[in-house]
Amino acid sequence: MTAKVTAGQAADDPAVPTLTGLLVQRVRDTPEREFLRFGERSWSFAEIDDWTSRLAHRLIEADGVRPGDRVAIMLPNVVHWPVAWLAALKAGAVAVPINSSYQRADLAFVLRDSGARVVFTDALRRDMIVEVVAGEDEVADVRVVDVADDGAEPFPATPPAVPVDGGVLANLQYTSGTTGFPKACMLTHDYWVRLGWICASATGLGPEDVLLTAQPFSYMDPQWNTALALTVGAPLVVLPRFSASTFMTDVRRHRATFFYVLGSMPTLLFKQPPSPEDRDNDLRLVFCSGIPAGLHVRLEERWGAPWREVYGMTESGIDLFSPFGDIDGVGSGSLGQPVPTKQVRVVDLDGNEVPDGEAGELTIAGTPMMTGYWNRPEDTARVLRDGWLHTGDVVVRHPDTGIRLVGRIKDMVRRGGENVASVEVEAALERDDLVVSAAVVAEPDETLGEEVKAFVQLAVGVPAGRATAERIVERASKELARFKVPRYVEFVTDFPRTPSERVSKPALKTRAADDPGVTYDLGPRRARGGFLDIGIVRGVAVLTLRRPEKLNALDVATRLRLAAAIRKFGTGERVRGIVLTGEGRAFSAGEDLRSAPATDDEMREAFASFHDITRAILETRVPVLAAVNGLAVGGASEITLCCDARIGTPAAEYFQPENCRGITISNASSVLLRRLIGNHATRLVLGSPRIRADEALRIGLLDEIVEPGVLIDRAIDTVIEWTPEGNMTALHLALLRPLTEDVEAAFAREDLAAVQAWESGLLTAGIEGFLSTDRGSKEETST
Template identity: 35%
Template sequence: MYYSELRQVRDELTGPGGPFEIVEADILGNRIRTYKNAPPSVREVWLSTVVFAERPYLIYQDERMTYAEAHAQVNAVAAWMAEQGVQPGDRVAIAMRNYPEWMLIYWACVASGVTAVGMNAWWTTEEMAFALKDSEPKILFLDAERLTRFREKPELAGSVKLVGVRLDKTEPDITPWSEVIAHGGEMPAVTVDSESDACIFYTSGTTGFPKGAQLTHRGCVANLFNMLYAAASSALAVERATGVAPPATPPVPVTLVTTPLFHVTANNCAAYGVTAAGGAMVLMYRWDAGDALKIIERERVTGMSGVPIMARELITHPDFPNTDTSSLLALSGGGAQVPPDQVLKIDEAVETARPTTGYGMTETCGIITSLGGDFYVDRPDSAGPAMPVYEAKCVDDDGNEVPLGQTGELWVRGAAVIKGYINRPDATAESITDGWLHTGDIARMDEDGFIYIVDRKKDMVLRGGENVYCVEVEAAIYRHPAVAECSVFGVPDDRMGEEVAAAIFLKSGEMLDADSLREEMAKHIAKHKLPRFVWFVDEPLPRNASGKFLRRELRDTFAAQMG
């Protein structure tokens, strides 16, 4: 394989004078690696796309919007928000499905120095209420489904101004989207600070409440450069080794976005990448492999981003053999580790497409590592090398770096690491030490710098790309008066990667069934966090010497009983 070429290319691309030159800078009190040639904010990224005026940009069902039309609407939203008194540094929340309006609002915010708050569309009313109180947005854009949940707690409104998107009827207290767009106007002339918050994305919290991660403009731009570097370095290394050059004029990307835009996988990785290249984003109402195949054929999709199960469902769908997928160049899997067998199946199933993956987190504004093509096929169990903007190390429980090849918790430091969590200095201090982010993943690194994720340190279930913290689910279970003890853990699942399971010991004389428990829990946490498997035990749960439940022992015992 071409690992010596990859190292050589990395040195050239990131060294003095290279397009991805790495320099060190004092950022938020730490000496951090950053890209010398990166624009100072996301504003410049969006404004640079005005040159793609007549190209198609947003495609949703039978709706199509060009870059020129998108810029006009983004400018109108930004001008309207400014007229409402929204200033740089203020926050504006988005609570909706993957509609085209999501992206228009997002770009209007970041291009005018306003912080976009991405609200999880699966949240319950209770979870929405927490995030609104936590982030204090000046404006909330929401669709019909989120409005229904919002109405369950009228006190949520406070002083926030509501804008309705794709509502079936007019509401007296809600400004319709059409009025915002009709406002017209120009993008406010502002200077956006690199260390200011571009967006706040919520990640499940270990205390039962989500944490609002502060993704800076520098971090979001660094993630875009990480993705550009990953593609460039891999292609150049292969060319050096084989003599086969990529097309002089690569095709304009058409990306099928299948995961929620309130996550970094879809927003910071898929949307940023395709937008910066002047490509088209194709959005879906909800994931369906059959519908995705039709879209790929009709729109000549070149790449699809999603969690690993989506690629598996695509290539195993009954319609796959009869669908023209020849436009596909890449099938990406992120948000969970791709099973090694699937890497080879993707490579064999679609003649034109290569498998790619990225390992990352909300807390790194996107990817930490990237791996694709021949390198991925050669090392399908690896997540790839860390991007050059990062320092990376594996550490023991005391934070000491372990020798190369040994396992430890992966820590990374670089420009794409978040500033912290809003209103949570405790959580920030727990997760970031001198700029080093504690990923919570147990990993090892080889002599080529490739990272292998082997386990998880956090008590967390990674279900279909969604982080589900065990204690959050346990807190919801304990709300039921019949429960004496409970422990939540993840169990392997072919489709979702992991599923949520719970072992429960009831109070003496109490009766409870799984459906009744889930019904009660659904009032407090989103549906994807509800345990698929509920295991009622006859004896108190096993504990260690310090009194903590033996989560792994319970998981192994449960798995053995499941056969």
């Protein structure tokens, strides 16, 4: 019997209807031919047939497994995985793949939900499984088999006499579980055999080829690779795991002619350093899901083989395919056209088919297809409607170029009435050489409903900072509509992933909430909250005033947002404390005098916004520290006075130039300065001297001086030191801080003084004098 399936046979029924029948056929045709290769060891079709027959007898005779019983497999990528799978199928049982990285809760759920009778595992996981079985009444009868000694040897090497046909259930294949607990797709022998048959037809692979896979065997990809190998009579190489740095070396070493990658894997591979050996391989073709359109041509040129998109789901196997002869589709972003056994519709929310060129949900009918979700009739009815599988993917269909993925229905950002597909933004970001991988999510926004946030993994050696975030987003903005450009960027070292190597966005959001990093807000600053970055480091909120080109001068929007952020974090429900700092050559320069008040209302708003920062700080239930990295001048110096401590660098400097400029002090300085530094306050305000770091430490403006590189860490350490478990920090802060009535009385005096300065013209003249002096110094510098 030939082991080659031609392109015209894709719609035909497979010649052999079951996986176990395919193995029997291969043994009849080429018993000594290599079938499976793990590391340096390999097994022929005959060896695997004998082993799986013995193990199937053991399951039946020693473990009491009957047709339809569930047999779970919890193993990494070792040969015992496909052996246990095929043995369970020979026994008429249903295989239940379990992710080998699952912990107790996930494991217990799958064992309960599937009703497994037996679990194949290894020594590393055996004790955990035994503990789960012992502690769960519903799974108390589960037998645990360590594959190091599977007990198969005494049993006969002939297949047990168990009738199996194409309609018999082969797998309960649990999905990745991106929302809640996973669901199990019920997959028959026909599903797997037909999937292998269609892929064989699409690729033209034959016995002379070598297949290679690196995904976890508990996921469906290595399983359909196994079905493909059984269909065409070719060996399958299974790597322990996917490693971008060694993958292509393994491809060359094993002389692989075909592999399948998905998700971020192509991008990770391409971003490895180029090598003169890149084209020194035996590749004939590559299947991929999620080829970055901008990298498609470069992937093919680098490794010298055609890469073609294939689309499918666990629920449906293979649905769309871009033929290897379709040169025009390279780099187009097209998923291709339906395979001959599938029909496709693109529908709106009401199930009506949309015209070509309009976005809608992709729905699929045909074979292969799951028969439903195990124990989930409601979920099955929701997804399988009138014979059509609703994929949840949003696509656009073009008659000539095929189907293009836009995004997931649940993976969209709804920004101010505009739908933003996360996948489109991610692709634009990942085309940047600075970026290894990106994940885009929705960030709640009071005005627009949702904003676009990008989590970004940078290439090795690229600094994680605002400048990098701005550069990446600026590049992406040249490819994206304005409303699709990320407002927020957070850098990460890695991503939590599903077994299929897709980013698990629910897990990413949970991690970001539990242990947030620094988030860079790149939105329109004046309109949406000023020059302020907000991040959480080691459980401490770090609020950074950023306007270095103007000594971090604050505008009203920034002050309002700063007060709101302090109140948000000051409850102690999300963080242990707050650190205020600045970026550039100064902590801040207080009021932005180039946009100074021009009316009575603006003047009052300016003072009120400073007062509000003071109130916000003094109302917190957590420590608030100022980390002063340079010149703290005017209003910013006054903000630090409200804090519970001030830590500076040797470059820290305090400067209150108000009196000599005809400008009124604000922010309760009349109370707080006297409280902190006593009689030094008069000299500081009336004389307007520059107070260097050493003197600031001596008189009490600073509590500590540290080197610049450890400033923020030292401030965070102090917050953590002051907030031990079971502490009374909030009560002590309330006792140590000034009384509310004293601060409010100071506000009233300052407001009166400000009005007098405004009405007399002193305030306006002082501002003009400052600007004139500033312009003169710049002109002198330029000459």
